[in-house]
Amino acid sequence: MRQLIVNRITKDGPLPFPDFMATALYHPDLGYYAREPCQVGRRGDFFTSVSTGPLFGTVLARRFAAEWDALGKPESWRLLELGAHDATLATDILTALHQTAPEAAATVEYAISEPLPRLREIQRQTLSPFPNIRIVEHPDSLASHPLPGIAFGNEVLDALPFHLVEFRANTWHQLLVTHSDDHLSFESRPITAAQPALTDALAPLGTNFPDGYRTEVRTNTTSFLQPVTRALTRGTMIWLDYGFARTELHHPDRTKGTLRTFSRHRAADNPLDSPGSLDITAHVDFTATAEAARALGTTPTLFETQSAWITRLARPLLLEMEGNPNPDFLRQFQTLTHPAQLGSRFHILEISLDPAATPSDPATLNHRLNLNPESNR
Numbered sequence: 001m002r003q004l005i006v007n008r009i010t011k012d013g014p015l016p017f018p019d020f021m022a023t024a025l026y027h028p029d030l031g032y033y034a035r036e037p038c039q040v041g042r043r044g045d046f047f048t049s050v051s052t053g054p055l056f057g058t059v060l061a062r063r064f065a066a067e068w069d070a071l072g073k074p075e076s077w078r079l080l081e082l083g084a085h086d087a088t089l090a091t092d093i094l095t096a097l098h099q100t101a102p103e104a105a106a107t108v109e110y111a112i113s114e115p116l117p118r119l120r121e122i123q124r125q126t127l128s129p130f131p132n133i134r135i136v137e138h139p140d141s142l143a144s145h146p147l148p149g150i151a152f153g154n155e156v157l158d159a160l161p162f163h164l165v166e167f168r169a170n171t172w173h174q175l176l177v178t179h180s181d182d183h184l185s186f187e188s189r190p191i192t193a194a195q196p197a198l199t200d201a202l203a204p205l206g207t208n209f210p211d212g213y214r215t216e217v218r219t220n221t222t223s224f225l226q227p228v229t230r231a232l233t234r235g236t237m238i239w240l241d242y243g244f245a246r247t248e249l250h251h252p253d254r255t256k257g258t259l260r261t262f263s264r265h266r267a268a269d270n271p272l273d274s275p276g277s278l279d280i281t282a283h284v285d286f287t288a289t290a291e292a293a294r295a296l297g298t299t300p301t302l303f304e305t306q307s308a309w310i311t312r313l314a315r316p317l318l319l320e321m322e323g324n325p326n327p328d329f330l331r332q333f334q335t336l337t338h339p340a341q342l343g344s345r346f347h348i349l350e351i352s353l354d355p356a357a358t359p360s361d362p363a364t365l366n367h368r369l370n371l372n373p374e375s376n377r
């Protein structure tokens with residue numbers, strides 16, 4: 001991997017960080033996610049909500065069954081998962097859906113969009129006991145036959161490549177990856193008007209930052225969301241991830257940004273160290289995600305902490321257990337919702353595909369997401 005990157009730099013010059021990250025994580029043979037899918041869980045590099053146990057999938061299945069109901073119980077509908085990894089979450093969702101909403105389960109197509117061939121193969125094997133599974137390389141393949149339904153992903157937005165930027169001498173700079181004698185390092189260059197996507201992404205952040213302030217910005221959110229919206233005729237997108245609204249994420253006190261690498265449950269912050277063998281991630285700017293969704297003609301309808309979202313959806317399950325608590329379930333519930341664990345850093349953004357949808361509480365939504373109410377539709 002290091003040689004591959006050095007060769008590219010020698011040929012094309014210093015690499016913008018998204019190009020470096022796309023290679024380090026998603027090269028089809030050598031990328032971090034192209035290896036055996038053992039990254040998530042106790043024996044891997046990091047935990048996710050999925051690795052806490054099947055409760056997470058059970059709760060999602062409840063939300064999806066409610067959406068199927070709200071869509072008028074279509075005879076054919078689609079769940080489209082992005083970032084499905086080894087299909088553990090898909091298995092948990094489908095198992096719960098078959099148990100608790102058999103009518104919805106009988107009519108659903110469970111689609112996965114997965115860029116990596118090795119993961120597609122594993123997902124196909126894992127989901128072989130379930131009917132009506134469709135695994136594609138890109139959501140574009142679903143656009144010729146769109147269905148009503150829900151597109152969603154857990155911890156996929158944070159895995160999308162991002163730019164690393166630094167505020168120095170009153171100007172935003174971009175960090176590029178370069179090398180000398182096989183040693184990878186950063187080179188900093190002022191960002192110019194010739195990079196409109198990057199200047200547009202930085203404009204809303206303002207310039208009230210201390211010298212040397214470092215953060216991350218993504219310019220690929222629209223190109224990620226747009227084909228997903230085309231796979232559905234109507235319905236909702238649900239994105240679950242760690243991250244915050246813009247003002248909290250890009251706060252002047254967060255001087256080193258949120259980039260992290262993960263290996264064997266140890267977090268570090270040098271992505272140039274062993275590319276291909278570390279996960280590289282940064283928190284999601286949910287304001288930027290919601291703005292990209294609005295620009296695509298869809299409507300953000302809900303933004304809340306994982307704690308609030310899961311507690312609301314799991315309430316009926318908790319009530320059913322009154323007097324006879326299931327300790328495993330309670331442990332998973334606590335991990336998913338406790339503020340010191342996954343409850344408060346993780347957020348859920350729901351986006352209706354209906355351009356005329358109205359959020360149930362627009363003022364709270366706009367406030368939480370720092371969205372401009374003027375641009376409300």
Ligand SMILES: C[S@@+](CC[C@H](N)C(=O)[O-])C[C@H]1O[C@@H](n2cnc3c(N)ncnc32)[C@H](O)[C@@H]1O
Nearest residue numbers: 033040048050082083085113114154155156159
């Ligand atoms: C941190 S893992 C999350 C895995 C799983 N959803 C979980 O929560 O345990 C991120 C996953 O997103 C996938 N991914 C990244 N970019 C993607 C894209 N454009 N489309 C679909 N999946 C993508 C990666 O390959 C990886 O499997």
